[in-house]
Amino acid sequence: MSSSKKQPTDSSKDKPNQSPVSMADLARELGVSTTTISRALSDHFSIGPAMKQKVLKLAKKYNYQPNHMASALRKGKSKLLGVIVPYIEGRFFAKVVHGIETAATKAGYNVIICQSNEDVANERRNLESLLSAQVAGVMVSLSRTTHEFHHFDKLRDRGVPLVFFDRVIEGNNVNAVLLDDREGGYLATRHLLTQGCQRIAHLAGPQHLNIYRNRLQGYFDALREAGQPADERLVRYTDMTQAQSAEATRALLALESPPDAVFAAGDYSALGAMQEARRQGLCVPTDMAIAGFSNEAFTVVAEPTITTVDQHCEEMGQATVRLLLELIGVGSNAFIPRQLSLRPELLVRDSSLREVDETQPLATAAAQP
Amino acid sequence: MSSSKKQPTDSSKDKPNQSPVSMADLARELGVSTTTISRALSDHFSIGPAMKQKVLKLAKKYNYQPNHMASALRKGKSKLLGVIVPYIEGRFFAKVVHGIETAATKAGYNVIICQSNEDVANERRNLESLLSAQVAGVMVSLSRTTHEFHHFDKLRDRGVPLVFFDRVIEGNNVNAVLLDDREGGYLATRHLLTQGCQRIAHLAGPQHLNIYRNRLQGYFDALREAGQPADERLVRYTDMTQAQSAEATRALLALESPPDAVFAAGDYSALGAMQEARRQGLCVPTDMAIAGFSNEAFTVVAEPTITTVDQHCEEMGQATVRLLLELIGVGSNAFIPRQLSLRPELLVRDSSLREVDETQPLATAAAQP
DNA sequence: TTGTATGCGTTATCAA
DNA sequence: TTGATAACGCATACAA
Numbered sequence: 001m002s003s004s005k006k007q008p009t010d011s012s013k014d015k016p017n018q019s020p021v022s023m024a025d026l027a028r029e030l031g032v033s034t035t036t037i038s039r040a041l042s043d044h045f046s047i048g049p050a051m052k053q054k055v056l057k058l059a060k061k062y063n064y065q066p067n068h069m070a071s072a073l074r075k076g077k078s079k080l081l082g083v084i085v086p087y088i089e090g091r092f093f094a095k096v097v098h099g100i101e102t103a104a105t106k107a108g109y110n111v112i113i114c115q116s117n118e119d120v121a122n123e124r125r126n127l128e129s130l131l132s133a134q135v136a137g138v139m140v141s142l143s144r145t146t147h148e149f150h151h152f153d154k155l156r157d158r159g160v161p162l163v164f165f166d167r168v169i170e171g172n173n174v175n176a177v178l179l180d181d182r183e184g185g186y187l188a189t190r191h192l193l194t195q196g197c198q199r200i201a202h203l204a205g206p207q208h209l210n211i212y213r214n215r216l217q218g219y220f221d222a223l224r225e226a227g228q229p230a231d232e233r234l235v236r237y238t239d240m241t242q243a244q245s246a247e248a249t250r251a252l253l254a255l256e257s258p259p260d261a262v263f264a265a266g267d268y269s270a271l272g273a274m275q276e277a278r279r280q281g282l283c284v285p286t287d288m289a290i291a292g293f294s295n296e297a298f299t300v301v302a303e304p305t306i307t308t309v310d311q312h313c314e315e316m317g318q319a320t321v322r323l324l325l326e327l328i329g330v331g332s333n334a335f336i337p338r339q340l341s342l343r344p345e346l347l348v349r350d351s352s353l354r355e356v357d358e359t360q361p362l363a364t365a366a367a368q369p
Numbered sequence: 370m371s372s373s374k375k376q377p378t379d380s381s382k383d384k385p386n387q388s389p390v391s392m393a394d395l396a397r398e399l400g401v402s403t404t405t406i407s408r409a410l411s412d413h414f415s416i417g418p419a420m421k422q423k424v425l426k427l428a429k430k431y432n433y434q435p436n437h438m439a440s441a442l443r444k445g446k447s448k449l450l451g452v453i454v455p456y457i458e459g460r461f462f463a464k465v466v467h468g469i470e471t472a473a474t475k476a477g478y479n480v481i482i483c484q485s486n487e488d489v490a491n492e493r494r495n496l497e498s499l500l501s502a503q504v505a506g507v508m509v510s511l512s513r514t515t516h517e518f519h520h521f522d523k524l525r526d527r528g529v530p531l532v533f534f535d536r537v538i539e540g541n542n543v544n545a546v547l548l549d550d551r552e553g554g555y556l557a558t559r560h561l562l563t564q565g566c567q568r569i570a571h572l573a574g575p576q577h578l579n580i581y582r583n584r585l586q587g588y589f590d591a592l593r594e595a596g597q598p599a600d601e602r603l604v605r606y607t608d609m610t611q612a613q614s615a616e617a618t619r620a621l622l623a624l625e626s627p628p629d630a631v632f633a634a635g636d637y638s639a640l641g642a643m644q645e646a647r648r649q650g651l652c653v654p655t656d657m658a659i660a661g662f663s664n665e666a667f668t669v670v671a672e673p674t675i676t677t678v679d680q681h682c683e684e685m686g687q688a689t690v691r692l693l694l695e696l697i698g699v700g701s702n703a704f705i706p707r708q709l710s711l712r713p714e715l716l717v718r719d720s721s722l723r724e725v726d727e728t729q730p731l732a733t734a735a736a737q738p
Numbered sequence: 739t740t741g742t743a744t745g746c747g748t749t750a751t752c753a754a
Numbered sequence: 755t756t757g758a759t760a761a762c763g764c765a766t767a768c769a770a
Contacts, residue, residue: 020500020527020763022762022763022764023763023764024763024764032740032741033740033741033742034741034763034764034765035740035741035742035765035766036739036740036741037764038764038765038766039739039740039765042765046739046740047739047740048739048740051739051740065497065500065501066501066763066764067442067501067503067762067763067764068501068502068503069438069441069442069447069502069503069762069763069764070442070746070762070763070764070765071763071764071765072438072746072764073436073438073439073442073745073746073747073748073762073763073764074745074746074763074764074765074766075746075764075765075766076746078438079502080481080502087467088457088463088466088467088470089460089463089464089467090463090666091458094457094458094459094463095458097457097482098456098457098458098484101457101482101483101484102484105483105494105498110481110483110498110499110502111481111482112449112479112480112481113466113470113480113482114470114474114479115467115470115471125474128434129474129479130479131389131434132434132435132436132437133437133438133448133449133479134436134437134438158389242670268670271670275672297459297666297667298666298667298670301611301637301640301667301671302670303644389747391746391747391748392747392748392749393747393748401756401757402756402757402758403747403748403749403757404749404750404756404757404758404759405755405756405757407747407748407749408749408755408756411749415755415756416755416756417755417756420755420756435747435748436746436747436748438746438747438748439746439747439748439749439762440747440748440749441748441762442746442747442748442761442762442763442764443747443748443749443750443761443762444748444749444750444762445762
């Protein structure tokens with residue numbers, strides 16, 4: 001399986017399969033100085049085109065790979081970027097990190113990933129770790145237990161640019177990439193309205209987190225736009241778990257005029273609502289339309305599939321890298337903190353789609369109990 | 370919010386809040402050589418205890434952070450580890466990576482993560498990237514499209530240790546950390562047997578992948594041990610998707626003597642089987658018990674919750690790091706390739722648990738349609 | 739256009 | 755036990 005066609009040529013063509021080739025090696029072979037090599041490889045202006053070609057050719061022949069550490073040591077700027085996320089398991093951060101890695105790689109950077117595990121103490125340790133690795137910049141999504149931000153000062157002191165994403169120090173002058181959660185809540189609610197829903201309930205999340213506040217705001221905005229009065233009894237505050245959301249839904253259904261739709265600020269919450277509704281014999285979406293938030297993996301696995309809001313996670317990662325590289329470029333002296341806001345996308349699925357009932361009545365509904 | 374109790378002391382106690390403190394700075398302050406500083410900090414044997422204390426104290430006062438790049442450049446060994454995974458989204462690799470990161474951090478290493486996106490071309494690029502970042506070692510889980518392994522030779526040439534995990538070059542002399550998939554298949558099948566299942570079917574995965582071959586083997590082993598003849602009609606080969614698995618299940622249920630249990634080699638496959646069974650009016654687990662593999666997140670969200678096999682992903686990550694650090698320690702000259710095999714764990718959930726029926730007949734079954 | 743010299747921060751070698 | 759020196763690989767100010 002392994003000894004096929006590539007073995008015999010091993011010693012015939014190139015034998016420089018050894019330890020790393022340095023600029024000095026190339027210089028010696030060409031009888032020039034390392035300065036010339038350096039200039040040719042970094043496309044310096046004061047280099048002869050002929051010489052440049054010679055160097056490049058030789059570099060390719062020997063498969064020269066620049067030593068990032070040496071370069072970084074000399075320049076004071078490495079080709080490493082640091083990321084701190086609360087955790088990597090779960091869809092959201094995994095996808096954001098993927099976006100980060102893609103964008104960073106394209107720009108010739110490597111990415112060091114740290115997880116705070118939602119613990120500010122780890123966050124501090126991660127920062128130290130990244131600093132001693134001499135990263136050129138840092139991207140952070142705050143741990144849930146971070147209420148004090150002095151550990152980030154050290155970055156500024158050392159001139160290492162910092163960009164937050166998703167979870168951000170609020171009201172401060174920081175660089176950040178965010179999702180427009182209000183827009184997401186607005187889109188989901190408006191969709192339910194266009195499906196003909198008359199009484200739309202909202203399962204809201206903890207209001208000390210801006211994302212949930214904004215999703216609630218979007219819900220209100222959509223209702224107002226449609227001229228529907230907001231009924232406070234239709235808004236329930238939960239911790240976004242499946243269990244609490246099911247409970248809240250039970251309470252909603254016990255109202256004298258129960259809702260005919262639920263917009264949940266999270267997918268697990270939407271799932272809890274859906275399970276409770278079906279448990280009570282209601283048909284989703286006919287009797288009760290449902291929309292969630294986050295596009296978790298299970299939303300396409302559930303029955304029926306769940307309408308949700310996608311956060312364009314990868315795009316967030318890429319935008320974060322773009323902003324960070326910009327700051328690295330300018331030297332981070334020009335302190336004009338910027339906030340980018342990304343638009344979410346509504347994904348309409350079966351849990352909210354009533355239109356089908358009109359075109360082809362009870363087509364799929366008949367197949368299910 | 371930010372200007373509280375830490376501001377006034379800023380200039381009183383320590384003002385070294387500046388650019389990175391180097392050994393030279395400490396040396397100057399103490400009137401000794403950098404050599405002495407280096408020795409004190411690295412706990413060299415030829416250092417006076419008094420001097421050592423003085424240095425350590427000063428280092429703490431100035432919050433000295435070693436420059437990993439300089440150290441790496443000098444020693445030829447960095448504090449960076451490289452990881453290449455097919456992708457990071459999805460539960461398995463995310464958890465393995467978490468385990469890797471935890472173990473690496475504990476040992477004072479940072480981790481650079483690369484994703485091949487199941488493309489061998491990316492895998493090659495990732496390797497180059499890691500090499501130029503001067504990583505001290507590399508951990509790889511092969512891309513699905515990797516059938517040729519010469520790009521890994523370069524690591525050996527440069528003396529950079531390599532450890533595979535989960536997806537491995539087979540039959541070769543490599544260091545690897547694996548899961549005992551046979552054991553997993555065995556445990557799941559045996560569990561179904563103890564639940565009283567008489568005819569257990571198996572939804573098998575692509576047999577060119579060792580993991581699926583081994584799970585199938587475990588299935589056979591359990592049956593043989595129980596004295597049940599293996600019925601070839603009960604083994605169906607699918608691509609492990611929900612759709613194909615549902616189809617295969619339909620075929621199984623159409624047999625003259627249909628199965629009363631299904632062990633699927635993957636959770637999505639198990640889900641497809643479960644959905645098909647219920648669609649045909651069967652009750653899970655009473656009429657048809659089901660077990661999957663991988664402990665995907667949705668297995669606890671599905672109704673009923675799905676019995677599955679957990680792969681101890683984090684442990685795999687930690688074991689991989691441990692093995693790698695060992696190789697880095699010995700210099701990777703001692704070429705005694707080792708294969709570690711981890712034991713999986715069976716997680717029994719509702720989709721296979723028939724015991725409840727005997728103790729409290731149709732307790733929960735009544736609540737559901 | 740090319741070369742010389744120097745230093746980034748750390749550590750190994752040798753000498754004191 | 756401590757210090758002086760050189761070197762890791764690269765990039766820049768300066769000289770030629």
